[in-house]
Amino acid sequence: MRLAALLALAAPAALACEMPGGPAEKLQSATHTILYRAEPGLGVGRHFALAVAVCPPPKDVRVDAWMPDHRHGMNYRPSIAPLGDGRYRADGLLFHMPGRWEFLFEVRGAGGTERFEHSVRVE
Amino acid sequence: MRRAPLLLLLAALVPAAHAFTKAEMRAIAAHGPWPPAFARDPSNRASGNPDAIELGERLFFERRLSADGEQSCSRCHIPERSWTDGLARAQGLALTDRNTQSIANVRLQRWFGWDGANDSLWAQSIRPIIDPRELGMGARQVAALVRGDADLACRYRKVFGEVPANDEAVLVGVAKALAAFQETRVSGRAPFDEFRDALLKGDEAGIASYPEDAKRGLVIFIGKGKCNACHLGPAFTNGEFHDTGIPFFIEKGRVDPGRHSGIQKLRASPYNLLGPYNDAPERAAAIGTRHVRLEHRNFGEFRTPSLRNLAPTAPYMHNGSLATLRDVVNHYSTLSPDRLHADGEAILVALKLGEGEVRDLVAFLESLSDGGGTYARRRFAADCR
8 A cells, every 4th residue: 555655656658648548658857657458459651640648737748750760851831739648649641661760749738848858660 | 433523623612502690581582572452442432443444544545545545554564665765765756854764663663753742553643644745735625625526434433433524533533444444454473483482481492493694683683682671572673762873963954853852742732642542531542741851861862662574674773774783783883982971871882793793683683574574455345335
């Protein structure tokens, strides 16, 4: 009981954050937790969407991606639709080359804007 | 008795056959299988319709579809020349700015034309009809042709119903029939496809029958050349746009902005997939058009061409400025960073290939061709009923 309470105090966002529907990647800061899942999965040369959950629910979220080693981003600007309770759907992403891509999440909350990065490799 | 040392000597001189690594096998497997299964274009209700294919085939060779009655789609997309014309820049009613691309495998594209100014094959088919340098027609003339020819009108009705009163709608119907025909043009299996399948099956005889120089070229293609970073998948293209250092000056005082103007034309087009002529009510195929991003770096970018049936489609590049495959390989071998955008593709560097490597890469590229077209123009029934 005492340990659980301590964990809850240390990372309240993490414990409260869930996204049903399958496994999701998890990014975390002191103030926010992001869960995201590519639908129908990551690949090269085809459009995909991201299901995103942010805890606690922020004011706004932006999603983008780029290839740091190639020094360019995607040829598409994703749209993001809020679904309520910190849930979002980002559409229109496409990785047009294989290699290392980096997702960029910008979360605008009460305390300002936080930036999250997450590397993935697609073949 | 003296033969054994001679054979040993010869064996030492012949390079050992390349043993492909697991990573190379994965990369090779990704370039197949071939041919791909047919999939209807949901934005075109005539896609896959045999009557539409027949109408489209007639229209493809129809010279009355041009302002002077002498041009046709087939004047530049010549079947005997692998659906290209052998010219650096296409010549219709006037000289155009770009090289004619083959229509083989065109249905696999996401964007159409060197600049991707169209997002469907049927919209792309409208472009040369109304371009004053190509066929030089307008919607009014195209509609008059269809309405005034009993056979064409009958075939149009069989596919789309009554010929509409709206000229633009008739033009779109004509383009959709042309697209239905072009969708049927798929290149055949190439020596590379036989090798790929043999490699995956462990068929030693099949593997051995693929020339060693092509195998070495393939290793460069998927290895130090990183060619498959853009020329990926079964069609050997990512369908997107890059600046590869080919000059975009057309002539003194005139430049070809490539993708930068392509995106602007796409957005302005009444025929794009966000418009009223898309036959798919849910507009799912319009996702690229809805999200495409216009950036400064798009200036001078051109669409990555497919490499299938490359050998018989010289000259190369968007302006036809490179005469041979050897010239193309040498271009990438000696590429100067000064010719590239500062904010362009950072992995694009001179490959600095040796003479033998250039030959090997050319041998591999030649192995992507099916060795000759299988197209024979059909004899049609004289009258439509």
